[in-house]
Amino acid sequence: MDAxxxxxxxxxxxxxxxxxxxxVAGKRQLSDDSKNSVRKLLKREISRSGxxxxxxxxxxxxxxxxxxxxxxxxxxxxxxQFLKLPFLKKRSRIVExxxxxxxxxxxxxxxxxxxxxxxxxRRICFLNISPDEVIRSLFYNKNNDSLITVSVxxxxxxxxxxxxxxxxxxIRRGQPDAGFPLFESESLRWPGFxxxxxxxxxxxxxxxxxxxxxxxxxxxxNQLYSICDKTVQEIKISPGIMLLIFDRAQSHVPLKILSxxxxxxxxxxxxxxxRNKKVDFIEQFNEKLLVKQENSNLQILDVRNSQLTEVSKTxxxxxxxxxxxxxxxxxxxxxxxxxxxxxxxxxxxxxFEDHLLWYPDCNTNNIYIxxxxxxxxxxxxxxxxxxxxxxxxxxxxxxxxxKCLAKIRADDENVRCGGSTKRSxxxxxxxxxxxxxxxxxxxxxxxxxxxxxxxxxxVWSN
Numbered sequence: 001m002d003a004x005x006x007x008x009x010x011x012x013x014x015x016x017x018x019x020x021x022x023x024v025a026g027k028r029q030l031s032d033d034s035k036n037s038v039r040k041l042l043k044r045e046i047s048r049s050g051x052x053x054x055x056x057x058x059x060x061x062x063x064x065x066x067x068x069x070x071x072x073x074x075x076x077x078x079x080x081q082f083l084k085l086p087f088l089k090k091r092s093r094i095v096e097x098x099x100x101x102x103x104x105x106x107x108x109x110x111x112x113x114x115x116x117x118x119x120x121x122r123r124i125c126f127l128n129i130s131p132d133e134v135i136r137s138l139f140y141n142k143n144n145d146s147l148i149t150v151s152v153x154x155x156x157x158x159x160x161x162x163x164x165x166x167x168x169x170x171i172r173r174g175q176p177d178a179g180f181p182l183f184e185s186e187s188l189r190w191p192g193f194x195x196x197x198x199x200x201x202x203x204x205x206x207x208x209x210x211x212x213x214x215x216x217x218x219x220x221x222n223q224l225y226s227i228c229d230k231t232v233q234e235i236k237i238s239p240g241i242m243l244l245i246f247d248r249a250q251s252h253v254p255l256k257i258l259s260x261x262x263x264x265x266x267x268x269x270x271x272x273x274x275r276n277k278k279v280d281f282i283e284q285f286n287e288k289l290l291v292k293q294e295n296s297n298l299q300i301l302d303v304r305n306s307q308l309t310e311v312s313k314t315x316x317x318x319x320x321x322x323x324x325x326x327x328x329x330x331x332x333x334x335x336x337x338x339x340x341x342x343x344x345x346x347x348x349x350x351x352f353e354d355h356l357l358w359y360p361d362c363n364t365n366n367i368y369i370x371x372x373x374x375x376x377x378x379x380x381x382x383x384x385x386x387x388x389x390x391x392x393x394x395x396x397x398x399x400x401x402x403k404c405l406a407k408i409r410a411d412d413e414n415v416r417c418g419g420s421t422k423r424s425x426x427x428x429x430x431x432x433x434x435x436x437x438x439x440x441x442x443x444x445x446x447x448x449x450x451x452x453x454x455x456x457x458x459v460w461s462n
Contacts, residue, residue, distance in 0.1 A: 063406035070459040074114040084131035094451020097440035129177040143219045161188040225263035243284035280318045311346035321362035327373040334362035350402040368441040379436045
C-alpha cells in the first residue's frame with residue numbers, strides 16, 4: 001500500500017491520522033485420515049473444492065490460539081528528559097506500527113517513536129534524534145532494508161516535512177542517528193507532500209512553493225523525472241502508471257496516463273462530467289478508471305477501448321476509502337464501518353460476515369491486508385449487536401469469501417495464557433482490546449501487534 005504524508009500548516013498534537021466480542025471460529029474435529037500429512041495433501045489435490053479448503057484450514061490453524069505474549073511501552077519519563085517539547089513527554093496513543101525483521105517500531109500520537117526487539121523483548125532506542133523532532137510517519141523500505149521517518153521540527157515552526165533513512169542494522173545497534181537525510185533539495189512545505197509507493201518502488205514529492213512534482217527511485221533515491229504542469233490538480237499512482245488529474249473544465253476533466261518509470265505520456269483524454277455536480281472521486285487501477293459524481297452512478301471506464309460500465313448509485317454509494325488488491329484485480333471499499341469487495345465489472349464480490357469495524361471512519365492503521373491479498377485483519381466490534389459495551393476484537397477474515405476465520409477476544413481462555421508474561425486475567429485482556437488504535441501483522445513471525453491509547457504495544461501470537 002502507498003503511504004502519503006502531507007505537510008501541515010501548523011503543529012498537530014499528534015502526527016497524523018492513523019477496530020466486543022463474542023463469536024470465535026470453533027475448533028474443527030479432524031478426521032483420522034486428515035491427521036496424516038500425506039493423506040491431507042492428497043485430499044487437497046483431488047478435492048472438488050481445490051486448494052481453497054486447504055488454504056482456509058491452513059489460515060485457521062495459523063491464527064488458532066493466538067495469545068497475549070508481550071507488552072511494550074513507548075512512554076519513558078527518564079528517556080524523554082532530553083526532549084524539548086512538552087507534548088512529546090506525555091503519554092499518548094499509538095498511531096502507527098511497522099515491523100521489520102525482528103524489530104517493532106511504534107509511533108505515538110505525540111510524535112515519539114520507539115524501536116523494540118522481539119529477540120530480547122526490550123526497547124532498543126527512540127528514533128527522535130533531535131529534542132524538537134516530531135515524527136509524523138514511518139515507512140519500511142524493503143529495497144535497502146531501512147526505515148524512513150518523516151518529521152517536522154519546532155525550530156522550523158512545524159512547517160515542512162523532513163525525511164531521513166536509517167538502515168535497520170544501525171537501529172538494531174541502538175544508533176538511530178546513523179542515518180542520513182533524504183530529498184533535501186525539496187521544499188515540502190504546506191501543502192506539499194511525500195508519497196512512498198511500495199508497489200512500483202518509487203517516491204513522489206510535491207513542492208507547493210514551485211508547484212513541481214518529482215519522482216525518485218526508492219532503491220537509491222535518485223531523481224528520475226519531474227512534472228512541472230501547474231494545472232495538475234492531483235496524481236494517482238497504480239502499478240506501472242500514474243494518472244494526472246488536471247483542473248476541471250465545466251463539462252469535463254482532462255486526464256493523462258504516464259509511465260511510472262520515465263514519465264512518458266501513454267494516453268491523454270477528457271472524461272465527460274455532469275456540469276453542476278461535484279466529483280466525489282476519480283481513481284485509477286491499471287487500465288480501469290473509476291469516476292463518481294455527487295448523486296450519480298459509478299462509472300468504470302476501460303481506457304484502452306473506452307468501454308464504459310455503470311453501477312447504480314443505489315448499489316454503489318461513495319465510500320470513505322479504497323484499497324486496491326493488485327494481485328486479485330479487485331478493490332475494497334469502506335463505508336459506515338463495513339467492508340465490501342468489488343470487481344471491475346461493477347459487481348459486489350464479497351460482503352463480510354461478523355466484521356463490523358470499531359471505528360466509523362476508515363483508518364488503515366487499524367487494518368492489515370496480507371501480501372497474498374487473501375486475508376484482512378481488522379479491529380472490529382466483538383459483538384456488533386451490543387454497541388461499544390462488549391469491547392473490541394481482532395478479526396481475521398478471508399477476502400474472497402467474507403468468512404471470519406479467527407478472532408482474538410477477551411473471553412477466550414486461550415488468549416489469556418501468555419508466553420513469558422504472567423497469566424492474564426479477563427479484565428486485563430479486555431482492557432488491552434478496548435482501545436486499539438493501531439494494528440500490524442508480521443507475516444514472517446506470524447505475530448499481530450496492537451497499540452492502544454496508553455501508548456502500549458501488545459504482541460499476540462500462538
